[in-house]
Amino acid sequence: MTENAHTNRRTFVKAAGAGSVAFLAGCIGPLSESEPEEEPEDEGGLNPAEDPDIETIAGDPTDVPPPVDWDEPRHHELEMVTEEYTAEVEPGVTARFMTFDGQIPGPMIRVREGDTIHLTFDVPDDLNVDVHNVDFHATYGPGGGAVDTTIAPGEGPVEIEFQTKYPGAHIYHCAPGAHDHHIGTGMFGTILVEPEDGLPEVDREFYFGQHELYTDGDTGEEGHHRWDNAGARSEDPTYVLFNGEMGRFTGDGEVGPLHAETGETVRVFWCNGGPNHVSSPHPIGNVWTRWYDHGDVVNDPMKWVEGATLGAGFVGFGDMDLPVPGPIHLVDHSLTRVVQKGLLATIDVEGEPDEDIYNPDP
Ligand SMILES: [Cu+2]
Structure with a gap:
């Protein structure tokens, strides 16, 4: 995409004819032309893990396009x-x-x-x-x-x-x-x-995608996991993830916590892909100073809410003030998804303590 609408994508091919498969996309439509994946047979374990063909599938949460700075349609x-x-x-x-x-x-x-x-x-x-x-x-x-x-x-x-x-x-x-x-x-x-008048300015913006991965293996079971229609039907995911990879942006992760500084205001875009579960976005150790419920940017945002309900297939976002240092853990407060199924990301806030606000050793 050109101009400011989108950041850093790849090369693409020139236009040609249009596809012709018609269905009720956006609703429940007929199955696609491809064969549905076969139900895995229980043969007492997974196939060995495959060689990844990409270093990571996870998008960079700091890869957020800059705010709109134009005031005419573009x-x-x-x-x-x-x-x-x-x-x-x-x-x-x-x-x-x-x-x-x-x-x-x-x-x-x-x-x-x-x-x-x-x-x-x-x-x-x-x-x-x-x-x-x-x-x-x-x-x-x-x-x-x-x-x-x-x-x-x-x-x-x-x-x-x-x-x-x-x-x-x-x-x-x-x-x-x-x-x-x-x-x-x-x-x-x-x-x-x-909106035409833009959004309140913040110092940093982050972007995460929450989703459920239904597989034929157990959480943490080594091997190659295949999509599992039975798990999807019972809405019982093997993993619930940010950005397709468990713990990538935590203290144990490949990248580690994201960074911010005391005194800043940060915004988190929370895209709940689902496909099925409502999320309850909460920042552990902080609060949403403003929460734009289901992405509503016209009405006044919710204020000082600890969390919200965010339907499957919708985007919400929230702003936080950072008066004190320390980690902020982003979680869906349906906490089994966090402690057992992988959904966690951390923002490490660095800077001077303010012991009037929080004193760990009074
Ligand atoms: Cu597709």
């Missing part, structure tokens, strides 16, 4: 490519992921109310085995664009154009029929449509 060229990869969920555990642009969540898109987006969408046959599309909750139109972007590998690219008529933080996701499989393994992201 045109954006947006290019999106779907990419399927085997990657590690945690050491010794691999799974097959489906993504927009090779990362979970898909890249954050940031535009202004009234802007126009020209999307070129492709499903290259060397990176995909399944049919994909994209449903933007930020636009009017059949399936949010999914009806006209549905293509099999090698069939594209396709193009659509849409206007962002209403503001808010919205999700985009794949909706091919097997919505749950494609979203659960990574095909979702955020499109933020800023």
Whole structure:
């Protein structure tokens, strides 16, 4: 995508004809043309972990486009490519992921109310085995664009154009029929449509995608995990993750905690891909000074709330003040998902203590 709407994506292919598979994307439609994955047979264990074909599937939470700085409607060229990869969920555990642009969540898109987006969408046959599309909750139109972007590998690219008529933080996701499989393994992201007057300024912004991974293995069981339709039907995920990888942004993780400083204000975009579970976003050791419930940027945000309910398939976001140092743990307060299924990220706040506010040794 050009201009400020989107940050750092790859190279893409030129436009061609449109896909023709019609269905009720955005609702429950008929199954995609690809075969549903077979139910795994219980043979007493998983296959060995596979060699990952990407270093990580996790998007960088600091990779957030800058705030809108224009005050007239603008045109954006947006290019999106779907990419399927085997990657590690945690050491010794691999799974097959489906993504927009090779990362979970898909890249954050940031535009202004009234802007126009020209999307070129492709499903290259060397990176995909399944049919994909994209449903933007930020636009009017059949399936949010999914009806006209549905293509099999090698069939594209396709193009659509849409206007962002209403503001808010919205999700985009794949909706091919097997919505749950494609979203659960990574095909979702955020499109933020800023209101005409913009949003309050903050010092740092972070972007996370929560999702459920349903597999034929147990949590932590070494080997290659395959998508499990039975687990999805009972809505009993093996993992609940930020960005497709367990603990990547914690004290134990590959990257470690994210950084902020006392005195700053930070914003967290929380994209709950689902596909099924309502989230209860909470910052342990802090509070949402402002919480933009379900991405509502028109009404006054909620104030000083410890958490909120965030439906599956929606985006909320919150701002925090950082008066004292220490870790802030981002959790879904349905805490089994945190302590047993992998959902945790940490922001380490560094700076001077304020013992009037918090004194660890009075
Ligand atoms: Cu898909």
